[in-house]
Structures are given as structure tokens and as C-alpha cells.
Amino acid sequence: MTFRNGLDSLLRPEDSVLVLIDHQPYQLANLNSHEPQMVVNNTAALAKAAKAFGVPTILTSVIAERGGLLFPQITDVFPDQQVIDRTFINTWEDRKVVDAVRATGRKQLVIAGLWTEVCVAMPTIHALGEGWDVTVITDASGGVSVEAHALAIQRMMAAGANMMTWLALAAEWQRDWARTEQAAELTEIIKQHAAGSGIAYLWEQQLLNTPVPVDAG
Numbered sequence: 001m002t003f004r005n006g007l008d009s010l011l012r013p014e015d016s017v018l019v020l021i022d023h024q025p026y027q028l029a030n031l032n033s034h035e036p037q038m039v040v041n042n043t044a045a046l047a048k049a050a051k052a053f054g055v056p057t058i059l060t061s062v063i064a065e066r067g068g069l070l071f072p073q074i075t076d077v078f079p080d081q082q083v084i085d086r087t088f089i090n091t092w093e094d095r096k097v098v099d100a101v102r103a104t105g106r107k108q109l110v111i112a113g114l115w116t117e118v119c120v121a122m123p124t125i126h127a128l129g130e131g132w133d134v135t136v137i138t139d140a141s142g143g144v145s146v147e148a149h150a151l152a153i154q155r156m157m158a159a160g161a162n163m164m165t166w167l168a169l170a171a172e173w174q175r176d177w178a179r180t181e182q183a184a185e186l187t188e189i190i191k192q193h194a195a196g197s198g199i200a201y202l203w204e205q206q207l208l209n210t211p212v213p214v215d216a217g
Helices: 025-029 036-052 095-103 116-129 146-159 166-174 180-193 196-208
Strands: 016-021 057-062 084-086 108-113 133-137 162-164
Touching (some): 016 095, 016 116, 036 057, 036 108, 036 166, 116 146, 133 166, 162 166, 180 196
Parallel strands (some): 016 057, 016 108, 057 084, 133 162
């Protein structure tokens, strides 16, 4: 059952499974909805967050011998994990991928990939039709144009998918800063990948560790 409101609608690391789809050189070369560097950064942050929270992550590519290998910023996070290479454009038609997702026992399916309008939209809509609770990470995805990305998001939302950014997802997985086990790792990820938020955190630490001047008068 998919919840849309209330506490049960929020994502939990113990119930989530992440699928990263086709973050490959060919797709990146024709990415025009976002700055390519930003998408690579955000996808690396998403992968690191998933690892920090123990969220199973499925890596998949399409015809890698022509489209290229997944970005090393992703595979370096999971150095021992085999990438599932497909011929299906729709990832959810590839039995190896679906079986790997189902084997996790999770029902909160999180997806990011290139391109949004093709390799993200198809499996998202397909999985929604099978009863999965699907969330798309929009800033770790991208399309061939701003229009293509935006229309794909509209289409997926109309089908019932949730939309989030990587930092919002990480915060939802964390939920409470009193959960110290992942807090340190998440803070490090924010410092490395969240730009303004990371710099603001470092500034805060600087101020907290700066002695207050003693009034000589």
C-alpha cells in the first residue's frame, strides 16, 4: 500500500532501495536541463548518502560498450558491486534489475537517472503500476532539454510518483539529529557536496571555535 500523507508517507532508510540508472558519458554529453557538473555532484552525494544509511543500491547501465561506463564518482562509492548492463530502455523490463530490487524486500523505490524523460520515466510509471511507492530524485537526474525534464516530472507526478532532491531525501532518512550513527557521515557528505549548506556549516564551526575577545579595559 502506498501512503501519500502522514508519517508513513515519509521515506525510511530501512524501507528504501535506490536504483541509479544510466549515469553514463553518452547521456551526459547531451544533458541540457542541468549543468552536467551539478548532476554528477548530486548523484555522487546521493550514492554516498545511500551507503551511509545502509540503503541497498542497484547500479545499472544501458549498452555500456557504446554508451560508456557509469561515472567513477558512483562506482567508487560501491567498488565491489557489479553494474547490471541492459539492452532494455525501460529498466523495469529487465528481469535482473527487478529481481535485484525485489530481493532487498524493500517497497520504497528511489530512482535517479539519465535521461529523465526516458530512462527514469519509463521504469517509474511501470513500477507505480505494480504498486511500488516510487520517489524520483530530480537533481540527480536530467534530460536532453529543460522542457523534456520538466514534462517528464509532470508526467510522473500525474502517475503518482513523489519528487525530491538528494539533500531532502538524506534529511528524511536522517529524520532526527539525535540519531548519531549516520549524522557524522551525513555531515561530511553535506560538506563535500551541498555547496552553500556545507560552507555555512564550516563557518558555524569556525565561529563556535573562535574565542571571544577579552575586554582589555
